[in-house]
Structure formats: C-alpha cells, structure tokens
Amino acid sequence: MATQRSSRALRLALRQASAPRVQQRTFVSAVNAASRPAVKQTAVSSFVQQTRGAKTVDFAGDKEKVYERDDWPRDKLLEYFKNDTLALIGYGSQGHGQGLNLRDNGLNVIVGVRKDGASWKEAEQDGWVPGTNLFDIDEAIGKGTIIMNLLSDAAQSSTWPHIKPQLTKGKTLYFSHGFSPVFKKQTGVEVPTDIDVILVAPKGSGRTVRTLFREGRGINSSFAVFQDVTGKADEKAQALGVAIGSGYLYKTTFEKEVYSDLYGERGCLMGGIHGMFLAQYEVLREKGHSPSEAFNETVEEATQSLYPLIGANGMDYMYAACSTTARRGAIDWSKKFKDTLKPVFEELYDSVKTGKETQRTMEYAGRKDYREAFEKEMEEIREMEIWRAGKAVRSLRPENA
Numbered sequence: 001m002a003t004q005r006s007s008r009a010l011r012l013a014l015r016q017a018s019a020p021r022v023q024q025r026t027f028v029s030a031v032n033a034a035s036r037p038a039v040k041q042t043a044v045s046s047f048v049q050q051t052r053g054a055k056t057v058d059f060a061g062d063k064e065k066v067y068e069r070d071d072w073p074r075d076k077l078l079e080y081f082k083n084d085t086l087a088l089i090g091y092g093s094q095g096h097g098q099g100l101n102l103r104d105n106g107l108n109v110i111v112g113v114r115k116d117g118a119s120w121k122e123a124e125q126d127g128w129v130p131g132t133n134l135f136d137i138d139e140a141i142g143k144g145t146i147i148m149n150l151l152s153d154a155a156q157s158s159t160w161p162h163i164k165p166q167l168t169k170g171k172t173l174y175f176s177h178g179f180s181p182v183f184k185k186q187t188g189v190e191v192p193t194d195i196d197v198i199l200v201a202p203k204g205s206g207r208t209v210r211t212l213f214r215e216g217r218g219i220n221s222s223f224a225v226f227q228d229v230t231g232k233a234d235e236k237a238q239a240l241g242v243a244i245g246s247g248y249l250y251k252t253t254f255e256k257e258v259y260s261d262l263y264g265e266r267g268c269l270m271g272g273i274h275g276m277f278l279a280q281y282e283v284l285r286e287k288g289h290s291p292s293e294a295f296n297e298t299v300e301e302a303t304q305s306l307y308p309l310i311g312a313n314g315m316d317y318m319y320a321a322c323s324t325t326a327r328r329g330a331i332d333w334s335k336k337f338k339d340t341l342k343p344v345f346e347e348l349y350d351s352v353k354t355g356k357e358t359q360r361t362m363e364y365a366g367r368k369d370y371r372e373a374f375e376k377e378m379e380e381i382r383e384m385e386i387w388r389a390g391k392a393v394r395s396l397r398p399e400n401a
C-alpha cells in the first residue's frame with residue numbers, strides 16, 4: 001500500500017527525528033511539532049497554560065498538569081538532594097539507565113546488587129566501584145536515604161521479608177512499577193507505614209531511558225505517591241523523575257500505573273499486536289501468498305513505513321497520506337476490528353485488575369526452570385515461519401545488505 005507520498009512523508013519524519021534541534025525539544029514543542037504536518041494546525045498557547053512551574057495541558061479536553069525537566073534544572077536538583085544518598089537496588093535494564101543518568105546528573109547515587117550475580121559485573125563494567133559506590137544489597141540500603149527498588153518484580157517479592165526491616169523511619173521507598181505494593185496479597189510487599197513511598201515509571205525500556213538522556217532528550221514517565229508521611233512525597237517523586245532522565249512527567253496512582261502497564265503490554269504494545277500479526281499472516285499464507293509477500297504486507301510495511309508516521313503525526317495524517325483505496329477500506333474495517341476486539345480488551349483489563357495476571361506472572365517467575373522454559377518459548381517464536389521470513393526480509397534492507 002506504500003505510496004510515493006507516504007515515502008516522502010516518512011523521509012521527512014525521519015529527517016525531523018534526526019535533526020539536531022530535536023535535542024532541545026521540550027514536550028510542548030514535541031506536541032506542537034507532531035501536530036504540524038497534520039491537517040489542522042493548533043497554536044501551542046491554546047492548549048498549554050503555565051501554572052506555578054508545572055504546565056496544564058489539554059489532552060483532548062481533559063486538562064492535566066505535566067511536569068517538565070525545565071521545572072527541575074540541575075542546580076535545583078543538586079540542592080534538593082544535597083543530603084541524600086540514592087541507593088539503587090538492582091541493576092537490570094532500569095537500574096542501568098536510571099543509575100547512570102543519576103550519576104551523570106551529579107547526584108550521590110550508589111548501587112546495591114548481589115555479589116555473585118550478573119549485575120555486579122555489569123555495574124563494574126559501567127564504572128561503579130566496589131566499596132565506593134557499589135555494594136551488596138544490605139550495605140547499600142543501610143547507606144541510602146532513598147531506596148530505589150529496581151529489582152525484578154519477582155525478586156522484589158522474594159527479597160521483601162529481608163528488605164522490609166531495613167526500611168527505617170526517615171527513608172523513602174521508590175519503585176518504577178506499582179506491581180509489588182498494589183498486588184500485596186500476592187507479592188507480600190506490605191510497605192512500612194512510617195516512610196514515604198513513591199513511584200516513577202518510565203514509559204520505555206531502561207536502555208531508552210539512557211539513550212534519550214544521552215541525546216539531550218528525555219523519556220516520558222508517570223509518577224505517583226503511595227504514601228506521604230513527610231508532606232514532601234509528591235515533589236520528591238517529581239524531582240526524582242527528572243533526575244533519572246524524564247523529559248516530562250504526568251501524575252497517576254500506583255493502581256492506575258500498574259493496571260495500565262500490564263494491560264498495555266498484553267495488548268497493543270506486544271501481545272495484541274503479535275496476535276494480529278499472526279492472524280493476518282496465517283490467512284495470507286492459507287490463501288496462497290508467499291512468505292515474503294505475507295511478511296511485507298503484515299509486519300515490514302507496518303514497522304518501517306506506517307507506524308513511524310502514526311507515531312510522528314497521528315492516525316488522521318496516516319489516512320490522509322495513503323491512497324483513496326487504502327483509506328476507504330482501512331477506515332471501514334477499523335470499526336469491525338474495534339467492535340470485535342473490545343470484549344477481549346475488557347476481559348484483559350478485568351484479568352489485570354483482579355490479580356489473575358499477577359498470579360500467573362508470580363507462578364511463572366517462581367518456577368525453578370523459569371529461564372529454560374522462557375528460552376523454549378522464544379525458540380518456538382523464533383522458529384515460526386513468519387519470524388523466519390522476517391529475518392530474510394530484514395537482511396534485504398539496504399542498510400543490512
């Protein structure tokens with residue numbers, strides 16, 4: 001369905017994305033830039049208002065405050081955390097991204113991981129020095145005033161009986177996911193009642209948290225307060241959000257964060273989209289189309305041409321940038337897909353909210369053969385015809401040839 005117009009638009013979008021000035025873009029200018037190529041231009045001032053540092057943004061009629069990096073310049077961050085030691089526990093994807101960004105921002109941050117684990121070596125490779133700013137978990141918690149629990153969600157639960165007694169009055173407990181405290185019945189993570197408990201959840205992988213920071217940009221994150229005993233939990237979460245590399249932050253609750261996150265990744269972000277790819281591909285193959293044709297029409301054109309355009313400019317732009325034939329059919333069929341899929345999404349949301357998804361995750365992560373079982377599933381996916389065809393298609397991209 002690719003059109004000359006959409007390829008031109010893609011080149012323009014990619015040029016915009018790689019232009020150096022993108023590094024100075026704020027959220028507001030990004031919103032403005034994103035709306036620029038669309039049919040209708042909206043003046044920034046009509047939907048953004050400055051209110052005491054934070055901005056109120058009109059998200060489709062719903063006014064929300066957003067907090068930007070500009071609200072917490074580096075000097076203000078250094079002053080705010082001058083008496084704190086940020087003890088970052090766990091050094092997986094988020095530990096790596098958040099930890100290095102905090103360190104580059106000049107804050108007093110230490111890492112706590114188990115000495116015999118893979119993370120210890122990775123932290124050393126990233127320049128954390130044993131005995132100086134790299135410790136085992138207990139020692140780091142002992143030294144920290146703000147304990148950033150970035151262990152895997154399963155490990156947050158299994159280590160909790162050991163960690164909880166060390167979270168003494170005056171410390172702050174930080175998460176990047178509402179999972180452990182919200183599903184406390186399953187995880188056992190019942191937080192002490194005399195400490196602040198906050199969350200900053202980057203909307204992307206820890207690797208992206210790091211790369212966007214290094215590019216002078218920032219990831220979008222949500223923040224939330226679970227428990228505020230000092231009266232400062234809200235501003236502490238905002239400040240930490242900026243310190244770990246967020247470009248802008250929106251406020252949520254622990255419950256909403258975890259429900260939307262588990263729902264999203266099982267839906268449009270991964271599970272749902274994988275299901276759509278498989279269903280479309282299988283029908284094309286059953287109707288006699290070749291693997292290369294089926295893959296190109298299902299995945300390659302989506303990820304390489306159309307999805308980046310939707311991301312840059314929205315769905316109306318995408319419909320406007322394709323042929324009349326494609327537009328008519330896509331708009332008509334979108335309604336049928338929505339109506340057919342909505343009950344599935346409702347079922348999914350309920351499964352998340354009732355803790356069924358959590359139960360399944362905990363059982364899965366708690367299996368002794370977890371890594372082998374996961375690898376077996378990945379092998380099955382790798383060996384599916386669609387993804388083997390995809391490997392061949394990707395090898396033909398000029399940059400990979």
Ligand SMILES: NC(=O)c1ccc[n+]([C@@H]2O[C@H](COP(=O)([O-])OP(=O)(O)OC[C@H]3O[C@@H](n4cnc5c(N)ncnc54)[C@H](OP(=O)(O)O)[C@@H]3O)[C@@H](O)[C@H]2O)c1
Nearest residue numbers: 090091092093094095117118119150151152155176177205
């Ligand atoms: N990854 C993402 O894209 C993402 C995005 C937003 C929020 N989050 C949230 O951020 C948090 C951290 O996620 P992540 O993906 O960065 O973590 P992860 O890769 O799942 O795990 C991180 C750490 O957990 C440690 N660990 C695992 N089992 C342990 C145990 N039994 N005892 C002690 N340490 C153990 C690992 O240490 P070893 O190397 O020693 O095993 C590793 O340092 C989670 O709450 C997650 O939901 C993640």
